[in-house]
Amino acid sequence: MSEVKIFTDSTADLPLSYRQEWGIGVVPLKVHIDGESYLDGVTLQAEKFYKMLPQASQLPTTSQPSPHEFCEAYREAAENGAKQILSIHISSRMSGTLQSARLAKEMVAEEGIEVTVFDSKTVSLPLGMIVLAAARAAKQGKSLEQCVALVEKYRQHQNLFFLVDTLEYLHKGGRIGKASALVGSLLNIKPVMSINSEGEVFAVEKVRGKKKAFRRIVDLMSQAVKPGSAVRIGLLHADNLEELEKNAKQLIEMYDVKEKILTTVGPVVGTHAGPKVTAYFVFPVLEEEEL
Amino acid sequence: MAQQQINATLFLRMMQAGAQNLHRHEANVNALNVFPVPDGDTGTNMNLTLSAGVKEMEKRSSATTVGELAMAFSKGLLMGARGNSGVILSQLFRGFAKAIANKESIHSIQLADAFQRGVETAYKAVMKPVEGTILTVAREAAEAGMRRSWYSEDPAVIMELILEAARRSLERTPELLPVLKQAGVVDAGGQGLIYIYEGMLQALQGKVEWNEPVQSVDPADVLVEQAHQKTIQDPSEIEYGYCTEFMVQLTTDRRPTEPFSEERFRQEMTKFGDSLLVVADDELVKVHIHTEYPGDALNHAMKYGDLTRIKIDNMREQYASLPKHHPAQANPQPVEQKKFGLVAVAAGEGVADIFRSLGVDVVIEGGQTMNPSTEDLVNAIEEIAAEHIFILPNNKNIILTAEQVMEVVEKDVTMIPTRTIPQGLAALLAFDAESSIDENKQQMLQRYREVRSGEITYAVRESQVDGFHIQKGDFLGIEEGKIVVVQQDLLETATQLLRKMDADEADIITVIYGKDVTDEIVEQLENLIENDFPDVDVEWHNGGQPLYYFLFSVE
Incomplete structure (x- = not known):
């Protein structure tokens, strides 16, 4: 067991195999559908969620883990020998999860458990890949400070673009920020969405039609990360694997891909992004990294 | 004996006669349009522009100098200008009017000079003057x-x-402009100008036959209207509470009356209140006054004759009942100024809805049917509480008018010279309320050019354009303002046009269908497009626009 234990929450959308391999702790958020509550990724998986979504009489809602739930998780890790805990979470602009983690940190501090809480200012696989980098560093015996420095650096190298089928979900969940001006437009606009350095969702550009929107993503990506460079690629979809794979091919060919993670958007993130989302995430391999 | 000087009365008559002669020949001018599409007719635009100028002069028909009339004429032309030909016409006569603005009357040399000044003004106003048009005719x-x-x-x-x-x-x-020669016509704008000159000459020669009695607006009515616009105020501050209007019949003979002097009467009336207006001729005196004691004012006027058409309104009551002056809003909250406002010109309720859904504050109906006047655009801009306004004309015949607007309004205005509805929509997608003026301008200018626009309409007359022999009633497929398909079948025209626009390589085709298209036709075109361009996203909107069956945007 490494000295530093890495925690995140279920919005990291990190596949189970990675969590197990690198010993990453995940505290689930909750999703509520027609009066029933589910633990994100634990009692409700993405596949089933997207089948339930069209039938739900109302849009599902979500809630953050309680401080108590974080305390339990931190305590269990301490009991299993973790000396320090680095808890990396969804952007505080999108969820109160970080707030719960901070409260829990104060609560367990009295018991002598040391927790560092970190605002990733992002969500889903971009968060997942930051978490994964931290977990790998920790396993290599890196100190907490080194892990935090790495996470800090990774946070600045996020190149995420995503396409939503409809802005309605982001809008209803209040997670849309300035892109809300597009809601209600009679034209079928496919905005190219991203997350800014503040950790908020925003529309990079308004485009007509999905094809054109993806072409724009390729442009934007090649401006952000030089084609040919060594990268990790994260690919996500909400019940839209076919489109994701068709589009992703072009991105994969553009780079020297060292690692590729393709997964689904989990129920909590899916509640706010809506079905049919595809997301493309390129992470340059940093020089000091040992692959 | 010919008149050596043109005085105010004659000047007004000249311009009235010019306007009347143009109006009489409006259809002839329209028929000269080379482009046989059913919109933006030169004759109609010139006629409406000139009559706006003449109407403004008629409101000052009591003017005693040519200069005073000329200023009114100039203002009316500026606000009434419609379409490119209307804007150029307005510039010609505004320059003309400016040259005589200080004159009491004008002689022949001054008349010639005024025409010359008009030409100079118009050439300056048009960015790229084209020879073989109204400009050439006016200049020569x-x-x-x-x-x-x-x-x-x-x-x-x-x-x-x-x-x-x-x-x-x-x-x-036709020697100067090949499109005219090809179509075998002379320039429509130039022809319109000649009709105006003909009317002006007839007035000078005293040979005008008036179609109908010259309608002139009663100047007193105009003054009253102006006085009322000024007097909107807080009811508690109204000192003279009754708006009193009446006429005095000086010709009363059933009882003795005092001799009437307009000057003296006006003096006497001032003691009863304010907003006083007195207009008199030999028989009738029209009076308007705001007074606290209408009875006193009426009694006084009775000395000069019998009263008629008496109208007295309690202004305090009126004020309270006006919705916009409701006490709850007595201290109106200052309307918050947005950073940006958007104005677009579009025909068809469905098209207007699309523009509004993309954040346009005011959609001015027009473009393909009637070109809006400068005033229409000015009113739209002034309606919006925003610091900076972007205008999307969406029609090439409105761009000059929109440019002229920038001279009139105090607000900061940027015009994005969109020539089609698809261009206007594309420009809007680049608009970002959070960006700066310059960034928005740059983005919008770039984005509107990235879209290809197609339109389908029908020929209103026989014509020869770009090698096409066009018969009246033919369907016309127009790409970026140029006729590229001429067919007798609507659906065939539509699919051919889309192919010309390289729709097969596009990401998305947007079809906006007009009000004259049946559901059946729409369905048939849907099948055809599905068949011909299977890989392209297609979006359908009911635009409700007149005259244009389909608008295509290919991106």
Whole structure:
């Protein structure tokens, strides 16, 4: 067991195999559908969620883990020998999860458990890949400070673009920020969405039609990360694997891909992004990294 | 004996006669349009522009100097200008009016000079003057007038020279502009100008036949209207509570009356209140006054004759009942100024809805049917509480008008010269309320050019354009303002146009269908497009636009 234990929450959308391999702790958020509550990724998986979504009489809602739930998780890790805990979470602009983690940190501090809480200012696989980098560093015996420095650096190298089928979900969940001006437009606009350095969702550009929107993503990506460079690629979809794979091919060919993670958007993130989302995430391999 | 000087009355008559003669021949001018599409007719635009100028003059028909009328004429032309030909016409006569703005009356040399000044103004206003148009006709006519202004002291003779030079110039327009030659016509705008000059000459020669009695607006009514616009105020501050209007019949003979002097009467009435207006002729005196004691004012006026058409309103009551002056809003909250406002011109309720859904504050109905006037655009801009306004004209015939607007309004205005509805929509997608003026301008200018626009309409007349022999009633497929398909079948025209626009390589086709298209036709076109361009996203909107069956945007 490494000295530093890495925690995140279920919005990291990190596949189970990675969590197990690198010993990453995940505290689930909750999703509520027609009066029933589910633990994100634990009692409700993405596949089933997207089948339930069209039938739900109302849009599902979500809630953050309680401080108590974080305390339990931190305590269990301490009991299993973790000396320090680095808890990396969804952007505080999108969820109160970080707030719960901070409260829990104060609560367990009295018991002598040391927790560092970190605002990733992002969500889903971009968060997942930051978490994964931290977990790998920790396993290599890196100190907490080194892990935090790495996470800090990774946070600045996020190149995420995503396409939503409809802005309605982001809008209803209040997670849309300035892109809300597009809601209600009679034209079928496919905005190219991203997350800014503040950790908020925003529309990079308004485009007509999905094809054109993806072409724009390729442009934007090649401006952000030089084609040919060594990268990790994260690919996500909400019940839209076919489109994701068709589009992703072009991105994969553009780079020297060292690692590729393709997964689904989990129920909590899916509640706010809506079905049919595809997301493309390129992470340059940093020089000091040992692959 | 010919008149040597043009005085105010004659000047008004000249312009009224010019406007009337143009109006009479409006259809002839329209028929000269080379582009046989059913919109933006030159004759209609010129007629509406000129009559706006003349109407403004008629409101000042009591003016005693040519200069005073000219200023009114200039203002009316500026606000009433519609379409490119209307804007150029307005510039020609605004320059003309400016040259005589200080004159009490004008003689023949001044008349010739005014035409010359008009030409200079118009050439300056048009960014790329095209020869073989109204500009050439006006210029050559004015030059002839200048050369020979010594020839006679009779303005009618000079006007005749000018008119003749204009006619000769018009005949040469096909030599200067190949599209005219191809279509076998002379320039429509130039022809319109000649009709105006003809009317002006007839007035100078005293040969005008008026279609109908010259309608002139009662100047007193205008003054009353102006007085009321000024007097909107807080009811507690109203000192004179009754708006009182009446007429005095000076010809009363059932009882003795005192001799009437307009000057003295006006003096006497001032003691009863304010906003006083007195307009008198030999028989009738029209009076408007705001007074606290209407009875006293009426009694006084009774000395000069019997009263008629008496109207007294309690202004405090009126004020309270006006919705916009409701006490709850007595201290109106200052309307918060947005950073940006958007104005677009579009025809069809469905098209307007699309624009509004993309954040446009005011959609001005028009474009493909009626070109809006400068005033229409000015009103739209002033309606919006925003610091900076972007205008999308969405029609090439409205761009000049929109440019003119920037001279009139105090607000900061940027015009994005969109020539089609698809261009306007594309420009809007680049708009970002959080960005700066310059960034928005740059983005919008770039984005609107990235879209390809197609339109389908029908030919309103026979014509020859770009090698096509067009029969009346043919369907026309237009790409970026150029006729590229001429067919007898609507659906065939539509699919051919889409192919010309490289729709097969596009990401998305947007089809906006007009009000004259049946559901059946739409369905048939849907099948055809599905079949011909299976890989392209297609979006359908009911635009409800007149005259244009389909608008295509290919991206």
